[in-house]
Amino acid sequence: MYTNQINQQPLVTLLSDFGDRDVYVGIMKGIIAQINRRLTVVDLTHQIGPQDIKAARFCLMNAYPYFPVGTVHVAVVDPGVGSKRRAIAVEFAQGFLVGPDNGIFSGVLSQSPATCAVELTNLNYWRTPQPSKTFHGRDIFAPIGANLASGVSLKQLGQEIDPASLVKLDIGECKQTTTGVVGCIQYIDNFGNLVSNIPGSYVQGKTWCVQAAGLSILGCETYSDVNVGEIIALVGSHGWVEIAINRGNANLQLQLDWQEPLQVMLT
Structure with missing residues (x-):
């Protein structure tokens, strides 16, 4: 309590x-x-x-x-x-x-x-x-x-x-489109997860995927929803859409960096 x-x-x-x-x-x-x-x-x-x-x-x-x-x-x-x-x-x-x-x-x-x-x-x-x-x-x-x-x-x-x-750090804005939301990577954590600037509220209760690095990455709920070594998109504990690899490092594998663009597609 x-x-x-x-x-x-x-x-x-x-x-x-x-x-x-x-x-x-x-x-x-x-x-x-x-x-x-x-x-x-x-x-x-x-x-x-x-x-x-x-x-x-x-x-x-x-x-x-x-x-x-x-x-x-x-x-x-x-x-x-x-x-x-x-x-x-x-x-x-x-x-x-x-x-x-x-x-x-x-x-x-x-x-x-x-x-x-x-x-x-x-x-x-x-x-x-x-x-x-x-x-x-x-x-x-x-x-x-x-x-x-x-x-x-x-x-x-x-x-x-x-x-x-006060100085503002420009990380780019996420913008809604007719098919989803366009955003960018705002943080890379210690696990190599690529955290976007797209709030998880955009995908709540929807079927969705993330398009980044030439890939279409399925939106799921937990890391274990895919096999070990597979790429996944999900909403992290911080509340933002992120790209991860189950027991792997998305940053190293995908070679994406801060402010790299990505798009959430609602299907």
């Missing part, structure tokens, strides 16, 4: 491309603990490919609905670190987003729009007024996230900005 956690200490989630070989993630957790050691920190993933903002966008979009209202999501995939790109914090219905203004939050905000956004200009809430040019996760985003989760108001953290000005 789910219970309402809103009155408990807020959570902080971390997402990055830092991996687990180096100490960067541990350092960010140390900074959070210095500010408030009672905060619970959840690692969403630190295995995003280096500088892969589009993958980070998808993973955060896929994860945020499963956290209590008020959760602070700190996401650091930041190829523009140290440049003039904005450091931001955003409030939306489910909580807060903290990180670089590079489109990493555009997936979440496409589903739950921002209600307020600030550029992080108040140095009092940074770890240091002279942050590293290469590690804003440590010097800006981790302390901001910890302060937000500890009750500091968003507007204390910097200059309010228009949410409409």
Whole structure:
């Protein structure tokens, strides 16, 4: 049974491309603990490919609905670190987003729009007024996230900005046609499954197939609906139409990449 956690200490989630070989993630957790050691920190993933903002966008979009209202999501995939790109914090219905203004939050905000956004200009809430040019996760985003989760108001953290000005990552749109839906691949997961930007609601209760890589791939419900090694289309747990191979790797076998086109045909 789910219970309402809103009155408990807020959570902080971390997402990055830092991996687990180096100490960067541990350092960010140390900074959070210095500010408030009672905060619970959840690692969403630190295995995003280096500088892969589009993958980070998808993973955060896929994860945020499963956290209590008020959760602070700190996401650091930041190829523009140290440049003039904005450091931001955003409030939306489910909580807060903290990180670089590079489109990493555009997936979440496409589903739950921002209600307020600030550029992080108040140095009092940074770890240091002279942050590293290469590690804003440590010097800006981790302390901001910890302060937000500890009750500091968003507007204390910097200059309010228009949410409409936030960078959006263009992944392409899915479009309905007379025979189905045209879309593209928006994410490739660890199993090599090719996740499209076509919502599963388009195919619910229908007979359908996906056309991609010169193939017509039958739409089914589970991986085991086809033999081992066969290609299948289905709606994944994330709610999007995907192409997979039963116990195989569709990405390697089909050689399809991010933003490659595909089409759902309703039959």
